[in-house]
Amino acid sequence: MPDRALEQAFAAYVGQPFGPPEQGRDPVNEPMIRQWCDAMGDQNPVYWDAGAAAKSAHGGVVAPPTMLQAWILSGWRMASADRPPQDRQEELHALFQQHGYTGVVATNCEQEYARYLKPGERVRAEAVIEAISEEKVTALGTGYFIVTRTTFRSDAGDAVGSMLFRVLRFKPEKRPEAQPAAGAAPAKPGRIPPLRGHDNGWWWEAIDRGEILIQKCSGCGALRHPPRPMCPECQSTEWGTTPCAGHGSVHSHVVMHHPPMPGYDFPVAIALIDLAEGTRLVANIVDCPFEEIHIGMKVEASIEEMGGVKMPVFRRIG
């Protein structure tokens, strides 16, 4: 369940700047550039050799573009873990922390550089909390993605670069291995069975008996699938069924790699089948190399138990 109290509290942060622009403590400078190049093993001479840099497209020594954010980070101050929040972004993270979203992981970083910086220039950053996602279930745990956007400006005021940054705040998933070793590993989950309701239960019951049925309007005779209570052609709610011979061709298909669902051997081929009777059916294609599946490929159905659930599946024929 989404945490409504948290969602109400964080809504106030969306669109807000972190605070006043963050001023770089030092101008762009050669000692910091050199230290950076050492750590990165970067031997590009435009970052340190005035002679080579002058002859290059850059016309003189420039800072590595990927160093952009280094000019405004606060350094030593970041080392104290227990300091109070310094800006709205830190307040926001503290809020997530209080609500049990203790995990944090950066997922995306996109930087654009309008131009390279030169030694002597000063940089300031204007950062905004751009968006917070709805609640997401991830492999790490349930949480929210926070997107921030930072514009970097020189002392002349021009935007020299920008950065989009996305982090996930999450409630760490309880790992099975963290539980006391009371016995065997938890059973591997199987497939999620199809939901059977008042309007479609009969169709799955037929599958259980080994039959594929197609719903047929008693008023106008039109066939329809998936099952539903009213005929889209004549609005009659009277209906019967007609058997499906299980022959058809591929109308469209996809090979699904992600996200893996329990009970399937991923990747899986999923196709929309044009049945000979005229309706369509979504099902897996089995025993066919993915690269050979194509639109128009003739297929034949059988009903098989897959991962504990009976399902129609299709195989290539001809």
Next chain:
Amino acid sequence: MSVGRRLSQVKVGEELPPLDVPLTAAIIVGGAIASRDYTPVHHDRSAAQATGMSDVFMNILTTNGYVGRFVTDWAGPDATIRKVAIKLGAPNLPGDTMKLRGRVAKVDAQAGQVEVEVVAKNNWGDHATGSVTLALPR
């Protein structure tokens, strides 16, 4: 580093010279400090372990720095990086090796730019995947 690439020499599909970086604590801590990122998890093993990691792990600026270096090692001093967009995955830890691989995905002769697809793998999986857009001399 290579002499450098000109736009006219670059073709889609060209592979960049691979770069394998043996990861040491010095690279991880040094990269964090060189980027003025004193967040404890990047230099203090016990702080990193408190978050469930086995050791200090690389900060994003260092990843960006290596991605930038990897591309300009190939492209040369006249290249100008316009954009680095990466998706972050498996953390970089001391003792592992980060393997950078790249391939030219797009050549835009009109704009004088190329786009390189980059992947940085380690023993856990993909540390970073993404693309770098750079302008090359004609």
